[in-house]
Amino acid sequence: MYGTGLLKGLSVTLRHMIGTFVTDIRKFPRRYFTDGNHPTRSPEPYLHGTFSIQYPEEKVPMWPRFRGPLVHLRDPETGQPRCTACGMCERACPHGCIKVEGEGKGKERKPTRYEYNVGRCIFCRQCVESCPFNAIELSRFYELACYDKDTIWDLPRLLELGDKEVITEQGQFWGET
Amino acid sequence: MENIWTIENLWNAIGTVLRNWLAGFLPAWLVTLIMDLLVIVVLLAIGIVAVLVLSFMERKVAARAGDRYGPNRWGPYGLLQPFADAIKMLIKEDIIPHVADRFSFNLAPVIVTVGAVMTYAVLPFGRDMVAANLNIGILYFAAVGSLSIIGLLTAGWGSRNKYALISAFRAVAQLITYEVPVGLCIICVVMLAGSLSTQDIVLAQQERGWFFLLMPGIFILYFLAASAEMIRCPFDLLEADSEIIAGHFIEYSGMKFALFFLAEYIHLFAGSAMMVTLFFGGWLGPWLPSWLWFLIKTFVVIFVFMWIRNTFPRIRIDQVLKIGWKVMVPAGLVGLAITGFVDKLIADKLIAGVVLFICNIGLIIGVSYLMGRAQRRKEMAAEGAALR
Amino acid sequence: MSVQIPPTERLRTDTIEINMGPHHPSTHGVFRMVLTLDGETVVDLEPRFGYLHRGIEKTAEERTYVQNVPFTDRLDYICGITNNWAYALALEKLAGIEVPERAEYIRVILGELTRVMNHMLAIGFLWNDLGATTFTPVVYAFRERERILDLIEMAAGSRMMPSYIRAGGVVADLPEEFMPRLQKLVPHLKRFIDEMDTMLTKNEIFRARAVGVGVLKAKDAINAGITGPVLRASGVKYDIRKADSYSIYDRFDFEVPVHTAGDVYARYLQRLAEARQSLRIIEQAMRDIPEGPVTSLPYKQLSRLKPPKGEAYGRIESPKGELGFYLVSDGSNKPYRFRIRSTSLLNLTLLREMCLGHKVADVVTILGSIDITLGDVDR
Ligand code: SF4
Ligand code: SF4
Numbered sequence: 001m002y003g004t005g006l007l008k009g010l011s012v013t014l015r016h017m018i019g020t021f022v023t024d025i026r027k028f029p030r031r032y033f034t035d036g037n038h039p040t041r042s043p044e045p046y047l048h049g050t051f052s053i054q055y056p057e058e059k060v061p062m063w064p065r066f067r068g069p070l071v072h073l074r075d076p077e078t079g080q081p082r083c084t085a086c087g088m089c090e091r092a093c094p095h096g097c098i099k100v101e102g103e104g105k106g107k108e109r110k111p112t113r114y115e116y117n118v119g120r121c122i123f124c125r126q127c128v129e130s131c132p133f134n135a136i137e138l139s140r141f142y143e144l145a146c147y148d149k150d151t152i153w154d155l156p157r158l159l160e161l162g163d164k165e166v167i168t169e170q171g172q173f174w175g176e177t
Numbered sequence: 178m179e180n181i182w183t184i185e186n187l188w189n190a191i192g193t194v195l196r197n198w199l200a201g202f203l204p205a206w207l208v209t210l211i212m213d214l215l216v217i218v219v220l221l222a223i224g225i226v227a228v229l230v231l232s233f234m235e236r237k238v239a240a241r242a243g244d245r246y247g248p249n250r251w252g253p254y255g256l257l258q259p260f261a262d263a264i265k266m267l268i269k270e271d272i273i274p275h276v277a278d279r280f281s282f283n284l285a286p287v288i289v290t291v292g293a294v295m296t297y298a299v300l301p302f303g304r305d306m307v308a309a310n311l312n313i314g315i316l317y318f319a320a321v322g323s324l325s326i327i328g329l330l331t332a333g334w335g336s337r338n339k340y341a342l343i344s345a346f347r348a349v350a351q352l353i354t355y356e357v358p359v360g361l362c363i364i365c366v367v368m369l370a371g372s373l374s375t376q377d378i379v380l381a382q383q384e385r386g387w388f389f390l391l392m393p394g395i396f397i398l399y400f401l402a403a404s405a406e407m408i409r410c411p412f413d414l415l416e417a418d419s420e421i422i423a424g425h426f427i428e429y430s431g432m433k434f435a436l437f438f439l440a441e442y443i444h445l446f447a448g449s450a451m452m453v454t455l456f457f458g459g460w461l462g463p464w465l466p467s468w469l470w471f472l473i474k475t476f477v478v479i480f481v482f483m484w485i486r487n488t489f490p491r492i493r494i495d496q497v498l499k500i501g502w503k504v505m506v507p508a509g510l511v512g513l514a515i516t517g518f519v520d521k522l523i524a525d526k527l528i529a530g531v532v533l534f535i536c537n538i539g540l541i542i543g544v545s546y547l548m549g550r551a552q553r554r555k556e557m558a559a560e561g562a563a564l565r
Numbered sequence: 566m567s568v569q570i571p572p573t574e575r576l577r578t579d580t581i582e583i584n585m586g587p588h589h590p591s592t593h594g595v596f597r598m599v600l601t602l603d604g605e606t607v608v609d610l611e612p613r614f615g616y617l618h619r620g621i622e623k624t625a626e627e628r629t630y631v632q633n634v635p636f637t638d639r640l641d642y643i644c645g646i647t648n649n650w651a652y653a654l655a656l657e658k659l660a661g662i663e664v665p666e667r668a669e670y671i672r673v674i675l676g677e678l679t680r681v682m683n684h685m686l687a688i689g690f691l692w693n694d695l696g697a698t699t700f701t702p703v704v705y706a707f708r709e710r711e712r713i714l715d716l717i718e719m720a721a722g723s724r725m726m727p728s729y730i731r732a733g734g735v736v737a738d739l740p741e742e743f744m745p746r747l748q749k750l751v752p753h754l755k756r757f758i759d760e761m762d763t764m765l766t767k768n769e770i771f772r773a774r775a776v777g778v779g780v781l782k783a784k785d786a787i788n789a790g791i792t793g794p795v796l797r798a799s800g801v802k803y804d805i806r807k808a809d810s811y812s813i814y815d816r817f818d819f820e821v822p823v824h825t826a827g828d829v830y831a832r833y834l835q836r837l838a839e840a841r842q843s844l845r846i847i848e849q850a851m852r853d854i855p856e857g858p859v860t861s862l863p864y865k866q867l868s869r870l871k872p873p874k875g876e877a878y879g880r881i882e883s884p885k886g887e888l889g890f891y892l893v894s895d896g897s898n899k900p901y902r903f904r905i906r907s908t909s910l911l912n913l914t915l916l917r918e919m920c921l922g923h924k925v926a927d928v929v930t931i932l933g934s935i936d937i938t939l940g941d942v943d944r
Contacts, residue, residue, distance in 0.1 A: 563827025
């Protein structure tokens with residue numbers, strides 16, 4: 001009959017509306033109930049029920065492989081950066097966001113200047129893959145909005161960010177050695 | 178003096194007390210004037226409060242249909258959101274495009290809003306609660322309600338924008354088309370009720386049963402035509418944002434935009450209220466006070482409109498006109514004939530009701546069958562069209 | 566019998582010209598159409614694009630082969646995985662690289678997930694263009710897309726710009742949680758597609774709007790080089806997965822659905838049917854996926870890759886149609902020519918012919934049913 005298709009559509013949206021209230025009732029007294037979990041991460045994918053994350057209060061933990069801005073890793077013994085200013089990352093970056101200058105020879109070589117332009121970076125991870133000294137990794141920070149154009153991060157800052165991350169080894173979560 | 182202070186009678190009681198108090202120290206004509214002005218103010222207030230509630234409700238329903246929460250930041254459960262919206266609207270810059278026809282550009286929102294607010298005068302909010310119990314109430318409603326077309330046309334013309342102009346074309350074509358079936362449906366109701374006054378129509382339903390049960394076919398017709406009149410989905414072609422962006426209010430901002438917004442929701446409320454009056458027994462209902470029943474029913478109807486809006490796409494303009502003239506008007510005429518004959522020929526009200534119900538079901542099935550057949554033919558023709 | 570009105574007595578009407586875009590809500594990006602309207606009827610339409618031109622083809626000639634992988638993500642940003650795949654395929658042909666078994670399965674799984682996602686999104690946006698004002702079907706489509714993107718993020722580290730498929734395999738093996746999640750997601754996606762089906766297919770308003778609108782004749786479509794669901798909805802059974810089978814598609818049992826109406830509605834049905842077939846492929850791939858290495862060419866070798874002199878064309882059936890990369894090597898580590906045969910641009914070529922004689926409202930519907938991404942059109 002003409003019109004049944006319309007009624008079917010209405011029934012679907014109604015089921016969704018009821019579904020959201022069912023979620024509300026089930027978790028009643030709490031306002032934020034994804035428990036920091038993204039609804040996409042729920043163990044059982046569900047068709048009906050609210051799907052929002054209420055951002056500033058609820059934050060989604062990123063997957064271990066999430067590609068955020070670059071951080072530098074420290075040598076666990078000396079606490080010094082592992083970077084030797086070999087310049088491989090600078091060459092590998094498709095966007096030219098890395099500038100490295102260093103001094104010294106061989107193992108003693110240390111970076112004197114390491115500039116990373118996070119505003120240009122596309123988080124492709126090629127610099128990390130190219131680094132032969134296990135010195136950098138991409139972090140899981142994602143709140144990068146800022147009010148100024150201070151997008152060039154230098155080595156101390158990158159190291160500091162690296163300390164906040166749990167990553168200790170390059171390629172830790174990527175099935176690499 | 179018997180007790181006037183029942184919940185049922187709350188608003189009338191306040192009115193009476195006020196009137197008596199004013200009559201103590203003012204001349205009679207001034208009392209009448211003040212009381213009438215007061216009624217107007219109250220109606221306007223109802224209008225604005227309804228808009229606040231409806232805009233909130235619209236957003237919540239849209240959100241819930243899409244598995245979201247909707248506004249929930251400002252106030253408990255986001256209840257203060259409409260005020261935030263209103264403040265935002267009011268403090269926005271008022272832009273007048275410098276090529277616009279300033280006079281009609283500025284006039285349009287006023288016409289639209291006034292036309293919308295005036296419809297409230299005949300809504301029977303409860304037993305003995307109608308601002309003006311006109312004996313031609315329905316006629317007044319239909320006439321005043323279509324006043325806003327002029328405003329829409331003025332807006333489309335005045336803003337000197339091609340999208341707005343297209344919207345204005347559509348407004349005129351669509352609203353003129355749907356005046357006719359709305360009128361036909363109203364005539365059916367009026368025939369059964371025997372009066373044009375809204376209060377009498379409600380009372381007639383007390384006697385004969387809700388007209389929605391007696392005439393489901395006419396009701397569906399009225400529902401569709403009224404949603405076209407109110408510019409609700411799926412007939413919201415005037416403000417089709419995916420085609421003509423926002424239609425007639427594309428150039429409006431700030432307060433003037435807010436007025437259009439206001440008018441739209443006032444129309445929605447008034448249209449739903451009128452539908453309740455005509456088909457769902459108005460303020461009739463057990464236990465609860467009459468005005469509460471009226472509000473409950475109205476909000477249920479409004480919810481259905483919003484629900485539909487969140488589900489369906491929009492119809493194309495030529496299809497809207499085609500359905501209007503080729504389906505709704507003939508169906509309305511048939512319905513009119515059925516109602517007229519049944520009402521005149523069968524004296525017993527119960528039997529007449531049953532016959533009317535059966536005839537209406539027949540009408541629904543017939544129209545549905547014919548439309549389905551046309552659609553099937555079209556689909557059959559489309560099959561394999563790419564290979565031909 | 567129609568009455569002939571002498572031209573002098575006809576109502577004198579004028580056409581109006583309106584600009585739809587570049588910031589129109591339903592042009593799917595920065596796309597502009599100059600419409601000439603007679604009342605509401607379209608008498609002429611001129612598509613203008615290039616607002617999103619980023620010069621990727623030229624830029625890519627300045628970068629090494631591996632550095633170009635992230636650029637391919639940004640062509641059709643809805644389905645990054647398949648873009649990576651097409652580029653990887655071209656490069657593999659150019660340099661004669663073998664791909665391990667497991668990597669092929671991973672590619673198929675992610676590629677088909679991308680197809681499901683793209684088709685769901687296309688249907689959602691088609692409804693948006695039809696005027697489902699409050700985005701309900703779009704929101705549903707986005708919800709499921711989010712689930713798929715979450716899996717892609719888990720594997721590749723980025724939702725929309727995965728850069729995951731590279732010549733020689735994939736960047737890294739799938740994480741452990743991936744498979745259990747996928748196993749739950751596939752039946753869920755099936756349920757979701759069924760729900761979309763109930764909600765949308767039989768809807769009378771949709772059918773009235775979509776049937777017979779924007780008919781694309783098979784002959785014209787072939788002449789214009791249109792591919793993908795749009796071509797198949799016009800009754801041409803052409804799917805590169807079958808016609809020029811690449812990767813391991815010859816191992817899977819799936820059908821290529823065809824519809825013959827060639828209108829907006831047929832394209833919608835086509836997408837729905839294709840999404841179902843994709844899920845079928847994923848199920849089989851999930852069952853058969855072997856263990857083993859995932860790449861034959863680790864990054865350190867790939868970055869030094871210098872393919873022999875020559876040229877190669879790699880093409881795949883991307884969700885939107887044939888996506889091809891044409892690479893010319895001069896023996897150095899940078900491509901001499903990097904040409905993209907982009908799907909959306911070619912699918913867009915007949916827009917004018919499809920739209921003429923229809924109403925303004927149909928223009929957005931037809932554009933929505935072609936399913937373009939402006940990043941792919943303008944490159
Ligand atoms: S992630 Fe990519 S773009 Fe960013 S610095 Fe590393 S190589 Fe450059
Ligand atoms: S490649 Fe690694 S070691 Fe070399 S400069 Fe870059 S970060 Fe330092």
